Amino acid sequence: MNTTKLCFIGAGFHAATNIYPAAVEAKAEIQAVATRSLERSAAALQRFGSSGRPYEDYTAMLENEDCDGVVVVAQPGDQPCLVLDCLRAGKNVYVDKPLGWNAAEALGLAEAAEQAGVVLMVGFMKRYAPVYMKLKQLIDQESLGAARSFQVKFAVDSTPFCKDEEQFIKLAAIHMVDLIRYLFGEVIQVSGMSGSSGEYISMSLSMKCAGGVVGSIYFSGMSAWSRESESVLVTFDEGFAAADEMNRLTIHRSYAGSTLPWQSLAEEDTILTSSASAMSGGLRDLYLRGFVGEMEHFMDCCRKGQAPLSSGRDNVQTMELCGRILSALGPDREEAARFSS
Known part of the structure; x- marks a missing residue:
């Protein structure tokens, strides 16, 4: 090559x-x-x-x-x-x-x-993170049935670089906003509530996607979250999948036996995770967060002359959703969210 x-x-x-x-x-x-x-x-x-x-x-x-x-x-x-x-x-x-x-x-x-x-x-880069690529595969292949709902949490100390809700959504939480589109399709309804004060961000959102999947989102940008945290929980017809901190995916399939599920050790969870080793030399984080994957994808697209998964055209929809989120948080955000005029 x-x-x-x-x-x-x-x-x-x-x-x-x-x-x-x-x-x-x-x-x-x-x-x-x-x-x-x-x-x-x-x-x-x-x-x-x-x-x-x-x-x-x-x-x-x-x-x-x-x-x-x-x-x-x-x-x-x-x-x-x-x-x-x-x-x-x-x-x-x-x-x-x-x-x-x-x-x-x-x-x-x-x-x-x-x-x-x-x-x-x-x-x-989250589109190229192994945990979310596997979650996307579960959704698309419907191996647990159709996806019905999701819960997303993203909490980080964004106070050094985000001074208001618009900066938080477009500089920090934008990765999760884009991930929601990637996993569940385009969002057709957004509602939200804000408890933010200046650079201290606290918001709760509800969304409905075009395919019928509904979800709730918890965003927090405060110094309390110096230990950055994120998770995505998806409920399917026949089980659930929980992606936790980008290094662990728990897949639960609904019990389908002939006896009551509490009468035996019959329920099963499959846990996928990455090993932690000094041998990674610090590279583990670059792989699990998707940085290496996105570089490999960009290089492959350059060689083949094909549109990337996270193309400039696709980015328009993510920026539009950011604006709709800000607008949904209240009338005082409308000026900040006026992106199409």
């Missing part, structure tokens, strides 16, 4: 902690790096074992480098312009979420990618 050559724009904390290592683990070749500092670009190349070329001007990199794709991991407000320049240069692009601050901006970038005939992928 030929090596996939990637150029990078940005080398901040998230990029250096998750995206660069995941690309290396996915067997990408880091061909060039562009940041605002030539020294910082060179340091990033050295850190990840690349003999590629450093840049302090990303436009020069786009002009000079013949690569398979460009990875953009920058500040959310900067990413639309960076991505648009990449698309105009005819480059395939992976960009960290969110792409565009609303559905209208996201749509413009999706259309630009389609007009350029290039790949545009948005970094919703």
Whole structure:
């Protein structure tokens, strides 16, 4: 297999902690790096074992480098312009979420990618996390019957980087918002209640999806949750499945014996989990959270010229749902959620 050559724009904390290592683990070749500092670009190349070329001007990199794709991991407000320049240069692009601050901006970038005939992928890594891929398989194959309902919990200390509900939904909880669409299809009804105060986020949501699945969502962004926590529970016709903290999936099939279920040890739970070992060298988290999987998917799409699972076009629907959630939380959020005007 030929090596996939990637150029990078940005080398901040998230990029250096998750995206660069995941690309290396996915067997990408880091061909060039562009940041605002030539020294910082060179340091990033050295850190990840690349003999590629450093840049302090990303436009020069786009002009000079013949690569398979460009990875953009920058500040959310900067990413639309960076991505648009990449698309105009005819480059395939992976960009960290969110792409565009609303559905209208996201749509413009999706259309630009389609007009350029290039790949545009948005970094919703939970779609590529093993626990959620297995859960998606259970839903699609209906091995436990049809999915009927779900409960989602996501709690994190978002106070350092989210100062209101709009920032929380679009910078933190957006991964779970996108995951709901991925697992259950498009959402047709949203209602919600908020107990938030400034940067201290507390909200409860209810949703109904086009296929009839209904669900409840608990979001919390407070310093109380310095230990980030997430879970997804799905009830099917013939059992349930519970994804817990991204490293454990419990699958329960309803008892179908001839005697009462409490009369014997007849009920069965299947537990799927990842081993914890010092031998992972810290890579376990990159795999379980989906970072390696999304890099592998992007590279495969670049080679084949096919639309990614989390494409720019698909991203429009996620940004639209973010806006609908904000609107559902109350009239005072309507201005923040006015994404289609």
